[in-house]
Amino acid sequence: MRIGSLQVPVPILCAPMAGGPSTPALVAAVGAAGGLGWLPAGYLTPEALDDMVAELERRSDRPYGVNLFLSGPEPEGDVDDQVQAYIDGLRPEAQRYGVAPGEPRFTDEHVAEKLEILARHRPAIVSFTFGDPGTTVVSRVHRELGVPVAVTVTSEAEARTAVASGADALVAQGIEAGGHRGLWFDDPAEPDGGPRTTTAELVRKLVDVVDVPVIAAGGITDGAAIGALLAAGAVGAQLGTAFLCCDEAGTSEPHCRALLDARYSDTLVTRAFSGRSARSLRNGFTERHPEAPPHYPHIHHVTKPIRSAATAAGEADDINLWAGTGWRSVTAGPAADLMARLTGELNAGP
Incomplete structure (x- = not known):
């Protein structure tokens, strides 16, 4: 090449x-x-x-x-209200892991x-x-x-x-x-x-x-x-x-485990984790939060404490399981x- x-x-x-x-x-x-x-x-x-x-x-x-x-440019429109509504919807996950959602910000x-x-x-x-x-x-x-x-x-x-x-x-x-x-x-x-x-x-x-x-x-x-x-x-x-x-x-253990787990059967494009369209294995988080506001990287920072805590706990259901459509071929x-x-x-x- x-x-x-x-x-x-x-x-x-x-x-x-x-x-x-x-x-x-x-x-x-x-x-x-x-x-x-x-x-x-x-x-x-x-x-x-x-x-x-x-x-x-x-x-x-x-x-x-x-x-x-x-x-890129900072998002326009009613960012604060939309992001705050999303944060409110994340409270159950945050409480489960004993963390608070992160501060939304442009980086x-x-x-x-x-x-x-x-x-x-x-x-x-x-x-x-x-x-x-x-x-x-x-x-x-x-x-x-x-x-x-x-x-x-x-x-x-x-x-x-x-x-x-x-x-x-x-x-x-x-x-x-x-x-x-x-x-x-x-x-x-x-x-x-x-x-x-x-x-x-x-x-x-x-x-x-x-x-x-x-x-x-x-x-x-x-x-x-x-x-x-x-x-x-x-x-x-x-x-x-x-x-x-x-x-x-450097893939996390729960992420790799999910890629090799036959119980995961589908991928989807979601904004749930970052506010930007990304393909992930379908899991509990993507199902609970199908309508994330399109505000990147604000949502990335908001969900990061939850994702980090879930990763540390080995919980694949609450992390971004990035994967392409051919993930079934993945081997260790x-x-x-x-x-x-x-x-x-x-x-x-x-």
């Missing part, structure tokens, strides 16, 4: 899974197997990102990427400061999620880091804008993806926040309208699926859910074994 100055032997990428799952150990293991891992900068302070990158660089000399969230992702830190390190590529970084930011990455820029997109319109801003590659995220959708605008009027385009459909559409490499992302579970997406024009395939139960991942074990299986299946062909 080649994107500008980046060359990776195996066209398999481990998605940047913020909040714990994507660790330096996991990124290093994927790199050692010939793929590309992403470190997630989302939610981290600039100082924490510096520490994470430094740890990875102590572990590995292979290429790696760093993904940054874009803060800055400190993109400028994080880019300053990355300029002191050596990522091979930088990507952005939740919007258009714009020409100024993309030009800064090119100038100060000298590496290509990828942007997560979910539609043709987003793709065209990203390319116009100077993106060197696109991560085409389909509706099947686990965790937060990469939508630039999470539409409150849409049950799933936006278009329901599948990964394969989006890849086929984008390779016809843009002149930059396209990375497929969402619901990819095996080498055959990777091969089909490469045949459709993608240069690589990005998998997240498949890596969640790898030994090197070393990332090297998963990479070997995926690569073998890919090389075996259809």
